[in-house]
Amino acid sequence: MVADSAKGPRPSLTETLFALFLRLVAVASLWFALQYWAMLTGFSFDGRGRFDLLPPAWKAASTVLAVLFPVAAVGLWLLVSWGPVIWLLAAATEIAMHEVYPSIFGINRLLVVTHLAVAAVFVLFRIALFLQRRRQARTVRTDSP
Numbered sequence: 001m002v003a004d005s006a007k008g009p010r011p012s013l014t015e016t017l018f019a020l021f022l023r024l025v026a027v028a029s030l031w032f033a034l035q036y037w038a039m040l041t042g043f044s045f046d047g048r049g050r051f052d053l054l055p056p057a058w059k060a061a062s063t064v065l066a067v068l069f070p071v072a073a074v075g076l077w078l079l080v081s082w083g084p085v086i087w088l089l090a091a092a093t094e095i096a097m098h099e100v101y102p103s104i105f106g107i108n109r110l111l112v113v114t115h116l117a118v119a120a121v122f123v124l125f126r127i128a129l130f131l132q133r134r135r136q137a138r139t140v141r142t143d144s145p
Helices: 013-041 056-077 082-099 109-138
Strands: none
Touching: 013 056, 013 082, 013 109, 056 082, 082 109
């Protein structure tokens, strides 16, 4: 009996680890999103982070991040190309908050270092996948004339 769908090539170890990495970043992004939503709705910080009590800069930043992080989480989990782009926007926003405007948002070095480390790992994975695909393209194919 013939299978209903053609089986594609199995993903390499690098591709599998990259997918796992993206899904871990998706879970972390969802966690960040839940933290921002908990703050904005008054479930954390004893209600002091409610939207109506925040200064204007925090209102803008936390609202943007409360939307960007869950969208990034969905994109990363589904392994679509726009997921890392949205995550990059959210991470860059948080890095700018804590590095460019520390007088307004405070300093959070751990968050900044974590975002930069995740971005570096992402770039290393993309380089490894590029080199792997280039090496596979150079191999001799048996179906060539």
